Amino acid sequence: MELVLDRVSKQYQNIKAADTITLNLGVGVTGLLGANGAGKTTLMRMICGILKPTGGTISFDGTDVSEELYRDALGYLPQNFGCYPSFTGRDFLMYIAVLKGLDRKTAQRKIDELIKSVNLEDAADRKIRTYSGGMKQRLGIAQALLNDPKIIVLDEPTAGLDPKERVRFRNMIAELGKESIVLLSTHIVSDVEHIADRILMMKDGQIIWDGKREHIPDDLESFYLKEFGGADDE
Amino acid sequence: MMNNLGAMYRFELRKIICRKITLIAMTAVILLMIAMNIGEYVSGTVIVNKEENALVGRPVDDAMFDEMRMAVSPNTVTMDDGTKMSVGIVINDSTYKPLMDYLVIIGGSIDKAYAMSEADLERRFDGVIDDIIRDQCLTEKEVEYWQSKRSQSPMPLTYGKIQNGWGDSVCILYVVAILTMISISATLSGVFSDESQLHTDALIFSSRNGKKRLVVAKLLAGITVGMLETFMILLACVGTEFAISGFDGSEASVQFFVGPTAMDMKISTAFWIYTGIMLVIGLLLSVFAMCLSQVFRNSVGVMATMMGLWLVSMLNPPYSWRLVSQACSFLPITFLGSWTFSDYRLVSIFGHMFTILETAPVIYLVSAAVLCVLTRISYDRYQVTK
Numbered sequence: 001m002e003l004v005l006d007r008v009s010k011q012y013q014n015i016k017a018a019d020t021i022t023l024n025l026g027v028g029v030t031g032l033l034g035a036n037g038a039g040k041t042t043l044m045r046m047i048c049g050i051l052k053p054t055g056g057t058i059s060f061d062g063t064d065v066s067e068e069l070y071r072d073a074l075g076y077l078p079q080n081f082g083c084y085p086s087f088t089g090r091d092f093l094m095y096i097a098v099l100k101g102l103d104r105k106t107a108q109r110k111i112d113e114l115i116k117s118v119n120l121e122d123a124a125d126r127k128i129r130t131y132s133g134g135m136k137q138r139l140g141i142a143q144a145l146l147n148d149p150k151i152i153v154l155d156e157p158t159a160g161l162d163p164k165e166r167v168r169f170r171n172m173i174a175e176l177g178k179e180s181i182v183l184l185s186t187h188i189v190s191d192v193e194h195i196a197d198r199i200l201m202m203k204d205g206q207i208i209w210d211g212k213r214e215h216i217p218d219d220l221e222s223f224y225l226k227e228f229g230g231a232d233d234e
Numbered sequence: 235m236m237n238n239l240g241a242m243y244r245f246e247l248r249k250i251i252c253r254k255i256t257l258i259a260m261t262a263v264i265l266l267m268i269a270m271n272i273g274e275y276v277s278g279t280v281i282v283n284k285e286e287n288a289l290v291g292r293p294v295d296d297a298m299f300d301e302m303r304m305a306v307s308p309n310t311v312t313m314d315d316g317t318k319m320s321v322g323i324v325i326n327d328s329t330y331k332p333l334m335d336y337l338v339i340i341g342g343s344i345d346k347a348y349a350m351s352e353a354d355l356e357r358r359f360d361g362v363i364d365d366i367i368r369d370q371c372l373t374e375k376e377v378e379y380w381q382s383k384r385s386q387s388p389m390p391l392t393y394g395k396i397q398n399g400w401g402d403s404v405c406i407l408y409v410v411a412i413l414t415m416i417s418i419s420a421t422l423s424g425v426f427s428d429e430s431q432l433h434t435d436a437l438i439f440s441s442r443n444g445k446k447r448l449v450v451a452k453l454l455a456g457i458t459v460g461m462l463e464t465f466m467i468l469l470a471c472v473g474t475e476f477a478i479s480g481f482d483g484s485e486a487s488v489q490f491f492v493g494p495t496a497m498d499m500k501i502s503t504a505f506w507i508y509t510g511i512m513l514v515i516g517l518l519l520s521v522f523a524m525c526l527s528q529v530f531r532n533s534v535g536v537m538a539t540m541m542g543l544w545l546v547s548m549l550n551p552p553y554s555w556r557l558v559s560q561a562c563s564f565l566p567i568t569f570l571g572s573w574t575f576s577d578y579r580l581v582s583i584f585g586h587m588f589t590i591l592e593t594a595p596v597i598y599l600v601s602a603a604v605l606c607v608l609t610r611i612s613y614d615r616y617q618v619t620k
Contacts (some may be wrong), residue, residue, distance in 0.1 A: 050439040050618040068442050072235055076440040080620075082433030086252040095245050101235035129301065143437065199345035 001027055001061060003047070003151055003181050008056035010042050010205075017042040018053070019205040029177035031196030032185040033224055039205040040185045041079055044155050047183065060151055060181075072101070075149030079185075081140035081154050085129035089120055089139050092128060096143040107146070114142040117172065119165075133160035140171065143174070151180045152182045158191055170195050193220040201227055235442055242448055246455035250425065259420035260463055263413045266471040270409070271474035283397050285329040287482065294391040295352045298333070305330040308344045320344035321432050332396040336490060362494040366576050370553045376580050379587055380496045387498040394486020399476035400501040401483065401491035407508050407570040410471045414464050414512075415519055415540060415567050421463060421535035422523040425456045426613070430531040436618045449613040453524060453606055460520025461513065468512055472505075492572035497589065508570050511595050515566040518598045521605045528612045543567065563590060564597055 003025040010018040018037045023153070034040045045051035047058060049065045058065040060073055083092050090111060097107035115124045118138040123131060124129065137160045144152060154173065158166045166188075174195040176182055186192055192199060201209035201224065209227055216223045250256060292298060305327035308320035323344060325331050337347035340358055363384065367377060429435040438444035484502035491501055499507075519540075525534040547568040551559040560579050561567075580587040 045436070045618060048436070049442040049445070050436055052617055068446070071440060071442045071445060074440055076436065078433065078618075080433040080436075082435075082437070084249065084432065084434065086249075094442070096437060098238045098241040098245060099438060099444040101238060101442040103236050104241075107451075207349035 001150055001181060003060050003183075004058070005047070006059075007059045008043075008046060008053045008058060010039075010046060010051065011054045016205045018046065020056070021205075022056075023200070023207065023210075025181050025183060025198075027177070027179065027181055028197040029173060029182040029184055029195050030198045030200060031192030032183060032202060033187075033189065033192060034185075034202035038202040040202050041155060042205075042211055043202070044078075044185060045078075046184065047151070048074060048153055072147065073150040075144035075147060075152045077140045077144040077154045077157050081136065083128050083136060083139065087128055088126060089124045089128060089135075090115070090133070092139065093143055093215075097146050100147040102147060109165050110146050110148075111142075114145055114177045118142045119168070134162060134165055137161055138165070141172075150180050152176055152180050154182065154184045156186055158177065158188060159183065159188060166191070186212065189221045189224055203227075238443055238446055239447055239451055242443060242451035243454050244446075246451050247458060248424075249428075250421065250459045253421070253424060253428075254419045255424075256459070259417045260466065263417040263448070263467055267410070267413060267467060267470045270473050271471065272477065275478045283328060283332055284331050285327070285543070286395060286397070288329055289333065289393045290395050290483070290486075292393050294333070294355065294393050298393065299350055299352070302330040302333055302337075303348065306334045306348075308348050320348070324355050329454075333393070336396055339493065352390050355391075359389070359489075359494040363496050367578060371556065372578055375582075375587065376578060379580060380578050383498070384496045387496070391487055391489060394501065395483030396486065396490045396492055397479055398483030398486065398501070399472070399479040399481055400505045401486065402479050403472040404488070404491055404501060404504050404508055405572060406471060407512055408474065408485055408568060410467055410512060411515055411567050411570050414467050414516055414542065415544060417463055417467065418460050418516070418519045419537045419540035422460055422520055422618040423455050423527055423533040424527040425452050425524045426609075427531045427533045427536065430620065431533075435616075440616055449528075453521070453609065456524045457517060457520050460523070461516050464513055464516025464519075468509065473510070489573060492575040495575040496578060497575045497591070504575075504584055507591055511591070511598075512570060514595045514598045514602075515569065518566055518602045518605075521602045521609070525605045525609045525612075528609045543609055552611070564594055566598060569594060 003027075005023040008018055008021045009016065021043065032040050032043070042051065046053050047065070049071060051075055060070050062201070063070045063073075087095065093111045093114065094107055097111065102110065115121055118141055120135065120138055120142070123135055128136065128139070137157070141154075141157055144154065146185075157173070158169055161169060170191060173182060173184060177195070177197065184192065184196065196213060198212055199209070199216070200207050213220070237541070280582070289298065305325070307324045309322040309324050310318045310320050312318055320343070323331070323334055334347060337350050337355075338344055339348055340355065341347040363380075367380065372380070424431075428439060438448060467560070484500065486501045487494055488497070488499050488501050488504045491504075523536055523540060526539050527533070530536055530539075543565070544567050545564040549562060551562055553559050563574075563577050563579070574590060577590045580589060581593045582588075
């Protein structure tokens, strides 16, 4: 399994949000670090096919990002995860399952399974408008995993979670990384430090550092601050 | 993997119906419609007159006018300078009151109405229709077309019950169109824009069915709700009109309700034509609101644009600007008025001439189809940037 980004660029008028990025992502957790405006979200949106690159191609095992087969393999948790306040958690997951093309029986089974694994059993039949920020985030993670994705793109997945839940999710993501390509963006360096097999650092639309965790000489946080000239505002 | 179009359609229906504004807009508009009709009845603007049934089926000729003069008379007052002026009608027999009221509108004054003869009425009809034909700068072919139609309209008119639910409904359907536009713009403005505002668009466009098929489910669900809304507002309007004025008088000529027209037909036929067109307008407005919702991705923008369209509909370009003026006459929100029966400009397609009433529903259906395609194109090009 391989996700290939070949000279991917995105230009917004005078700003290059992604500048000729070439990457090969394999099974495992890849952490993406970068300051605000570095281009992380733009890159993730292009990988998810919801934003068209101005140049270059993205493919998964030879399937282009624009094809349905690609989306069948994709699970995505956006940064600003949105949901319908009048739906219950279970209804919302069923809606996303319908969008992902799951049949009713499979959807029901997966929903029950995911509700349990994200610890939403007691709240699943309550309206989402009654959920806390952390509960919504857990629902967001559950919806991303409904179709047993091969590519999992998580944009700030642990934002809004309490420390206990964060540890629980780190473990969950690490588990997913054993069989899937997981791309994880976060501003919490310790999240990446614990679970990422490979780390990417972005600045001004470019990947400025790409390597394995063990290749970082000192602790990740210091290395990261050094790379960004101590200007990390995230 | 499945297409799940049926399941997506049900979810989209639910999303539209669960919006608070949908329930508020529909309830407010329906209650307003009912209150307006009942208010007219309570205030006496609409009077139920069963006595006039005695005249139904008789020719509106000199004999009937003589009887009318026995039953009603002008209430005259003497002015300071000694001249006499009619300021109202004294009714001895209410059977003839609707006829007298009608003749006042046709004649332009109580005195002229009171002195009306069969020949006067025919001249008045010819005069009104000739004026319209001249004002609208019709082509020779159009004049020929309407002269042939007029020769088929028998004079004297046959009396038809003037106050009835059919006529009252036809005359108020333009209000239904305006209220439907307001209600639909509130209900369907969020079909696409809510996804951007709730940030659910990223999930939708990254999924198999969301990217390609959801637009169809959304359009179908929006059309269903829009049509249902139109039907309910229509039902509230005509339901109260018929409940107050009754179902009698379906055979009466439309001329008793919209004034002299070369487009003669029974009032019940006019009612069904207008009702059919109203439903097509409901469809068009629904698709238009959703198209705007997709293009703007902003509910307020959708509602503002639809209100703007209503204002544009009120513009009345001079008849000499034939193309612009004729195009404006097809604007849906102000289409269903009595004035449409006096629009004699025809549309020629492959040598065949079609009236405004024949052309409008086809134009609306084609426009709705084009708007669906535009919505689809815009949806396919949409990118999540926020």
